[in-house]
Amino acid sequence: MDYSVFTAEDFASDNSFQNWVFKKKDEDVEFWEAWVLKNPEKKEEIAEAVSILNGFRIREAEVSRMQVDKSWQRLEKSLEFEEKENPVQLPGPPQRPWYKYAAAVVLLIIAGLMYQRFFHNREIVHRTNYGETASITLPDNSVVTLNSNSSLRYLIPWDDKVDREVWLDGEAYFSVVKTGNHQKFYVKSDDGPLVEVLGTEFNVTKRKSRTRVVLNTGKIRLNINNSSLKETIVMLPGELVEFRDTAATYVRKKVNPELYTSWKCKKLMFEDTKLEEVVLLLEEIYGLEVEVSEPALLEKSVSGSAPSNNINLLINGLSESFGLSIVRHKKQVKISAK
Secondary structure (H helix, E strand, C coil), X not given: CCXXXXXXXXXXXXXXXXXXXCCCCHHHHHHHHHXXXXXXXXXXXXXXXXXXXXHHHCCCCCCCCCCCCCCCCCXXXXXXXXXXXXXXXCCCCCCCCHHHHHHHHHHHHHXXXXXXXHCCCEEEEEECCCCCCEEEECCCCXXXXXXXXXXXXXXXXXXXXXXXEEEEEEEEEEECCCCCCCCCEEEECCCCCEEEECCCEXXXXXXXCEEEEEEEECCEEEEEECXXXXXXXXXXXXXXXXXXXXXXXXXXXXXXXXXXXXXXHCEEXXXXXXXXXXXXXXXXXXXXXXXXXXXXXXXXXXXXEEXXXXXXXXXXXXXXXXXXXXXXXXXXXXXXXX
């Protein structure tokens, strides 16, 4: 195998290289120690690959400087209707039978309905696939980073006379701008809480029957209104609030927001994270079907970090960190004790 053309991720995915990093097989250890000495030009790739594999073994991993993919946005062109009067001068008194007035009225009504149908309150929808993220610029220049398997929708046009509203299904990070007249910004879901914002950065996860809000900066008023709980919470920076849609209680605690927003940098961070939470992540973010051989394994926890844009590296790292056998075949993942 020609290792001279390998990238850092290629090295990290190679079983022999992993055996060297984790000191598993003597022959691989001997091979790589000799290979590294003979190929000093690959020093940076080797160091990065080792860092990737050791990410799960670092107790307090720091999020690297954000490297968000080049933002893309959908350009919407609005049509402008210009009415031009072109009167025709006819000799004698104008002939305007009643049916001409009626026809004009009908045309105006049709034009109004067409405008309402095609140009007013038109819904814009953004969606991401499994393993995909997207950066969206809203009409007010607020920026939303949409996580995998998520959708964001809103009505246009936006103006300075109404509140700003978006609907989220999945997960997104919001960077909301303030407006001159202090318009409110609302994040809604079909069956979840109402998040009321005024200039802030925060992360919202709304998947299945579970909702989680993490506030990075600014101020949020979270209105919970379900069949069992009705409460308004004013969140402070660094706080997490999590609850289920039909639960009568919620969890509120101080957290490190970077743990919950590192996905924006194509990285996942864990801090005493249970396998149960990781299984949900594999299912919801990557669309995998996970089978765990023993329910007791779900209580095992892990701390560390790993790249989120390489599912094979992620699964290998999880296997090493949890000390479990994690086998993937296409969309199927089986987890069992070694």
